[in-house]
Amino acid sequence: MTVRNLDREKCTGCGICVACCPMDVLRLDEGAGKAYVAYPKDCVACWGCESFCPVGAIDVSPERGRGELVSPY
Amino acid sequence: MSNLNELGTVITTDVLVLGAGGAGMCAALKAKESNIDVLVLDKCGTGWCGQVPIGGGILAYVHPENVEEWAERVTVQSGYFNNQDWALAFGGDMHKAVESLENMGITFLKKDGKTEILNWGPGIYVTLFDAPKSLVALKKTAQTRGVRMMDKIYAVDLLKNGDRVAGAVGLGLVDGKTYIFNAKAVVVAMGGCGYLHEKTYASCLGDGAAMGYRAGAQLVNAEFGSGYVWGVKALGKELFGIHFYLYLENARGEKIMGKHYPELMTGKHSVYTFDARVIDAMQKEVQAGLGPIYLNLTGLSDEEIAGLAEDQATELTHLMANDNLKLLREKAGVDISRERIEMLPRYLYSGGGMRIDTQCRTTLEGLWAAGASSSNSWSGGGGGQGGLGVASAAVTGFRAGESAGKYAGTANRYEIDYKEAKRVIERALAPMKRRGGIDPAEVTYRVHDAVVPMKYNRQREAGRMKEALGIVREARDKLAGAGAADFHDLARYHAAESMAMAAEFTYRSALMREESRAGHFREDSPQKDNKNWFKWITIQNKKGAPFLDTLPVPLKDYKFQP
DSSP states (O other), rough: OOOEEETTOOOOOOOOHHHTTTOOOOOEETTEEEEEOOGGOOOOOOOOHHOOOTTTOOEEEOOOOSOOOOOOO | HHHHHHEEEEEEEEEEEESHHHHHHHHHHHOOOOOOOOEOSSSTTTTTTTSTTOOOEEEEEEOOGGGHHHHHHHHHHHTTTTTTHHHHHHHHHHHHHHHHHHHOOOOOEETTTTTTEEETTEEEEEEEOOOHHHHHHHHHHHHHOOOEESEEEEEEEEEEEEEEEEEEEETTTTOEEEEEEEOOOEEEEOOOOOOTSSSGTTTTSSSSHHHHHHTOOOOOOOTTTTEEEEETTTTEOOOSSSGGGGEEEEOOOOOOHHHGGGGGSSSSOOOOOHHHHHHHHHHHHHHHOOOOOOETTOOOOOOHHHHOOOOOOOOSSSOGGGOOHHHOOOOOOOOOTTTTTEEEEEEEEOOEEOOTTOOOBSTTTTEEEOOEEEEEOOTTTTTOOHHHHHHHHHHHHHHOOOOOOOHHHOOOOOOOOOHHHHHHHHHHGGGGGOOOOHHHHHHHHHHHHHHOOHHTSBOHHHHHHHHHHHHHHHHHHHHGGBBBBSSHHHHHHHHHHHHHHHHHHHHHHHHOOOSSSBBBBBBOSSOOOHHHOOOOEEEEEEEEEEEEEEEEEOOOSSOOOO
């Protein structure tokens, strides 16, 4: 998992992380009013969610969900 | 329409814009000025889509009085290989684009109450804008002007009635519904193809060009624009900032740019993340056994390091995604004041897109393309200035929106053809009927093996390109064994298919072009060949197979002559 933490206490359910995730990894739990990690393995660690979260609830690690880095050389 | 409703939820509009990134939002806002119904949709959520919010916040700029000079320079640099009409249109619209974007709510860096134009090198001007909040601002303006927006819809294919595009099919990622959109005009603004490799461009999956191709639109320039950026290995991400290149060194601690490009070490230069000279130097050093390449910022203060970037402005939102140094400290645990940072060339994206005229019309009636889904040859396969991506998104977005809006104001509506919709939807949903063991991501990451290595994609050669094509085809064939449990999976499937298609088209065009020019270099044909190759390569779907053809550069019709 590359979204290594989504702090539900801090999350206000604003939905920005869900909106900015290009990989549809995050979804909003409408009932609880909180975001959750729905498809963790598809995260590519672009840092969009962590960067845009207004309350700092998300922590993304640099590793991708999968896919080894192919050497360009 | 009752039959259609059995196939999906039908939504009707005048102008349908696929993609709510920079190009899409500009197109939607402009189209709305024709007083028609405009609907924009995106796989993400409007306000946060595409590359603009996560990019560097740089917008290329050309002073209105310098447009001709700029276009002529671009033309000469391309060896007269570019589309001069587009070079003039692009340069000419840039000032207007900044004004329009400001009027639509985007915050630009100001000086004495005016938008500040920065000079970043000989003839290179840029403006800085608040990237993270830019599309939120456009969304707000779009809402007040009555543009309709739908989030979390993954567009998979266009719908035609006869030869005219009449709409599109989308997958509701959250609600699991199939949507059928009927429109008088469709604008595809879904970005280029980043292959999920370089993180800044993770949102561009090649779907726009792929669906245009399937519908019969002509693609062009697939062999150009394949680019590498230099980035931080531990983060898997490019390093923004125009002066960092001065501190690149090899394993022995020798400055590599001074060694290979001494002219860059004196005077002021802006060397972007995608600068081919840096990639060149890195590759040469590694080939000489002097790798890996490091960025050595030890001994510099935080202020000095901030000054190297020159694209950080305290008035604009500080975006952590671009603050690689912060990421290095916090995520990779690297102490940049004491340690060197290992750098790696990172494959960025493939070039090309749907061929468009100066109104952004594709070769298909009813279909427009904007931003990186389109290709207009303005630079003839070159480029080389930061902020051109955003400028291109804005200029093509505004032009597409204006043209599509006017068209929709007068054109008749073509209904969705039931049989066509059924065929397209059945194709799109087919993986839902399978429970295959193959994960589409495996296909995507296998495609990386074909597009990322420089031996395939930077120093091209027929034998090796055929090898790369083999990898792509093998990857694509695996898709037949992939199933999808829900629309999220299904979207991943279609993205994998689009990315494999982009890679195939890149190599097929590159194999056809038996010469070298612009970003296309072939070891087996290293010279420019104007006699045989002063033409653009197009790709079109003919009876289900890609047909490659050429289009001579219409130099005699252009303003600037050699």
